[in-house]
Amino acid sequence: MSHLPPNAAIFSPSVARAAASAAKDWSFIDTWLSKKFQGRKPPPFERNPDTLRALLAVANANEAADEERTLVAKLESDTLREIQQQQQHQREVENPADAARQAILTSLEENLSREGRTALESMASVSVNLGMAFATPADLGQRMVALAAQASELEQMQARVAVLSRYVENEVRSVQELAKELKGEQYRPASHLAKQNLEMQRKIKSIAAKLPELRDKVTALASSVGMPNPTVEQVRQEEQAYLDLLAQKKELDAQVKAFQGLPPDTDQARQELEALRTELRRVTQRRDAVFEGLVERETPKKPSRPQ
Incomplete structure (x- = not known):
């Protein structure tokens, strides 16, 4: 009835039947779309007779394909079950010991307690997760111990990575603070x-x-x-002459140092030199007199002979 205006009145029974059939078809399409979209809202589309016919055709084709796929899957399952039964029967015929062992294992599995069944299922689940086809309790224990050791190593590595991460974060903060400081007015x-x-x-x-x-x-x-363009011999000679001049300069410096403190005028220097010589003679005479007095005092006197 989407092609009719909303305020149109229905007087014909045939139109009413057509409207009811269309409503039923749209209800089927809505249910089918909700299943296909799994609760999600389908994209908006125009609701008209052409769209309804196209969606009904698609839905019927899809339902037919689902039925065919279900029949094929059931047929394959039945065929596989028959093949397994034939193989089981053949193994029982060929190897009675295996058949008896399988029967014993089946009987044990069927008569297990709830705790035993839970333990067996846990072992089977662990074996499947560990990729062990024929696992024994010892093998499972070894693998569990190895996994525990590996988990401990991973925890230690995680702790070291966390410490390194904190160190890197601290360094990043320090670098950011330094960059902020360098952008300040002080470093402009x-x-x-x-x-x-x-x-x-x-x-x-x-x-x-x-x-x-x-x-x-x-x-x-x-x-x-x-x-x-000097030669090596010329350079050596020049160096030797330079060293001789340095030695001569040192000798002259020693001689000039003896006259250090004298006035620059020649006459004044000569007078000061004479005064120093007079002082030297006086000091020498005093030294000699003191030496003679010491000699006379230290020399023992000879006793006088009686007359």
């Missing part, structure tokens, strides 16, 4: 540095422009004067 360049930089660049450009001219002048001067 002075305002006159830009002008000074431009001035230095202008000077460098001017000097660089003069370099070719200076190189030409140096080349011309070298060609006109002639650059010396």
Whole structure:
């Protein structure tokens, strides 16, 4: 009835039957779409007779395909069950011991208590998870111990990684604080540095422009004067002469040091030198007198002979 206006009145029984059939079909389509979309809302579409016919055709085809797939799956399951039964019967015929063992195991499994069945299922689940086809309790125990050791190593590695992560985070925070500090006013360049930089660049450009001219002048001067080309023997001789001059300078410095403190005038220096000589003679005479007195005092006197 989507093709009819909302306020249209229905007077014909055939139209009423068609409307009821369409409503039933739309209800089937809505149910089918909700199953296919699994609770999600299907995308919006126009509800008209053409869309209804197309959706009914798709739904019928899908239902038919599902029925065929169900029949095929049931047929395959029945065939597989028959093949397994035939193989079981063949094994029982070929190997009675295996058949008896299988029967005993089946009987044991059927007569297990609830705790035993739970333990058996747990062992089977652990074996499947560990990838062990024929697992024994000892093998399971060894694998469990190995897994526990591996889990302990992983926990230690996780702890070390956590410590390293905290260290990296602290370093990142330190670097961020340092970067924030470097962006502060304290580390901003002075305002006159830009002008000074431009001035230095202008000077460098001017000097660089003069370099070719200076190189030409140096080349011309070298060609006109002639650059010396000394040999090793000449260098050695010059070095020896320099060392001789240094030794002579040291001797002259020692001689000049003896006259250090004298006035620069020659006459005054001579007078001061004579005064020093007179003082030296006086001190020498006093030394001799003191020495003679010490000798007379220390010399033993001879006893006088009686007359």
